[in-house]
Amino acid sequence: IMHMLKFWESHALDVHPSEGGRYPIFIGKNIVPDAAIMLEGLRLAPTYEFLICTDTTIAKEQNTKLSELRGQAGRCPIFKFQAGEGHKTLHNLNQLYSFMLHRGYTRKSCLLQFSGGVVGDMAGFGAATYQRGIPFVQFPTTLLSMVDSSVGGKVAVNHAEGKNMIGAFYQPKAVVCDISVLNTLPPTEYLAGLAEIVKYGVIYDEEFFTYLENNVEKIKAHDFDVLKHMIFRSCQIKAEVVGIDEKEAGLRAILNYGHTFGHAIEKLTHYELYSHGIAVSLGMRVAARAAVLLGKLSKEDEQRQNKLLDDLGFPKTYNTDVEAAWAAMAVDKKAEKGTRVYILPTKIGKVEKVCNIDKGIIADAWKAIQA
Numbered sequence: 001i002m003h004m005l006k007f008w009e010s011h012a013l014d015v016h017p018s019e020g021g022r023y024p025i026f027i028g029k030n031i032v033p034d035a036a037i038m039l040e041g042l043r044l045a046p047t048y049e050f051l052i053c054t055d056t057t058i059a060k061e062q063n064t065k066l067s068e069l070r071g072q073a074g075r076c077p078i079f080k081f082q083a084g085e086g087h088k089t090l091h092n093l094n095q096l097y098s099f100m101l102h103r104g105y106t107r108k109s110c111l112l113q114f115s116g117g118v119v120g121d122m123a124g125f126g127a128a129t130y131q132r133g134i135p136f137v138q139f140p141t142t143l144l145s146m147v148d149s150s151v152g153g154k155v156a157v158n159h160a161e162g163k164n165m166i167g168a169f170y171q172p173k174a175v176v177c178d179i180s181v182l183n184t185l186p187p188t189e190y191l192a193g194l195a196e197i198v199k200y201g202v203i204y205d206e207e208f209f210t211y212l213e214n215n216v217e218k219i220k221a222h223d224f225d226v227l228k229h230m231i232f233r234s235c236q237i238k239a240e241v242v243g244i245d246e247k248e249a250g251l252r253a254i255l256n257y258g259h260t261f262g263h264a265i266e267k268l269t270h271y272e273l274y275s276h277g278i279a280v281s282l283g284m285r286v287a288a289r290a291a292v293l294l295g296k297l298s299k300e301d302e303q304r305q306n307k308l309l310d311d312l313g314f315p316k317t318y319n320t321d322v323e324a325a326w327a328a329m330a331v332d333k334k335a336e337k338g339t340r341v342y343i344l345p346t347k348i349g350k351v352e353k354v355c356n357i358d359k360g361i362i363a364d365a366w367k368a369i370q371a
């Protein structure tokens with residue numbers, strides 16, 4: 001019982017989705033070795049039969065931690081997807097369904113996802129659909145999946161016609177952020193997570209933004225306490241925004257800050273040159289400039305945002321073909337019919353939704369990242 005209390009004390013955050021049950025997010029150092037206690041506490045062990053999903057890269061890089069998790073879940077099987085966004089398909093998910101059916105997994109099964117956002121989304125959709133839905137627990141292994149994809153209940157696979165086109169809203173039973181797993185994360189993947197973290201500061205919380213400014217060196221050094229706070233506050237902000245607006249009617253759209261421009265960059269560079277996070281960081285610079293040009297944001301605040309991005313090591317330039325970018329943005333799936341929607345900052349910590357900005361202003365805004 002003492003042991004169980006210990007795990008629950010590290011309990012950081014309770015999420016209350018408007019649909020689906022509430023669930024805890026645990027954030028700590030080296031907490032995977034205590035997972036059995038948590039699975040019991042959630043009444044998943046010993047009743048449920050477990051299966052771990054991961055990808056081929058994580059299985060190599062985090063072999064020890066993965067074995068620990070397996071030990072905690074009754075030495076259950078491990079299913080490995082090929083690593084990478086290109087493998088986030090219904091075809092690959094079908095192999096998980098087959099694996100589970102062949103091994104006789106029933107509705108009393110529970111998926112444990114030890115992975116980044118790609119497998120998290122894909123296996124989450126698997127959990128949502130296997131025999132009409134079985135419980136799942138997220139063990140995110142990237143900074144991005146800790147602060148973004150594990151919260152909010154969106155699960156999906158890609159289709160040839162577009163990213164995340166086949167999916168569902170489905171909540172996990174718990175999210176376990178074991179910060180120790182980040183020790184093998186490549187630096188660009190770390191930056192990708194940081195982009196979303198800076199985004200939360202700009203759209204929602206000036207105090208948090210200031211905290212990031214004051215801790216740049218510690219952030220770069222993967223300082224545990226700073227990571228813990230960043231992950232905690234990011235999950236809290238995302239849960240709050242999503243909780244108010246589960247299915248994207250209004251407020252949830254603010255999470256797209258930097259993404260409209262970022263998606264255009266990703267598209268124009270064929271999803272190869274920049275990771276999503278880096279494209280988003282560039283997109284935030286363009287959005288801030290658009291806001292300045294419209295007289296909605298002060299130049300000082302634009303510079304403040306950009307300085308933090310610079311200090312964290314984000315690239316500053318991408319020479320945009322403005323016409324191509326305009327066309328690329330038009331087909332953004334998140335754009336409402338007929339209107340072009342932009343999320344623009346009005347100060348650090350606050351954004352607003354602006355529709356149908358003049359094309360000339362958008363063209364000028366791209367100059368913010370011109371070399």
Ligand code: NAD
Nearest residue numbers: 057058061083116117118141142144145149154181184185
């Ligand atoms: P990812 O899962 O592909 O992980 C990035 C890379 O890092 C992969 O190659 C992976 O094998 C490797 N990796 C993961 N953990 C590691 C570790 N600890 N050490 C070493 N290598 C490790 O990508 P991601 O950035 O975590 O997630 C991106 C996905 O998340 C996209 O598919 C996106 O659509 C999705 N997403 C979903 C939501 C949502 O609300 N559901 C939100 C944002 C993003």
Ligand code: MG
Nearest residue numbers: 196259276280
């Ligand atoms: Mg994003």
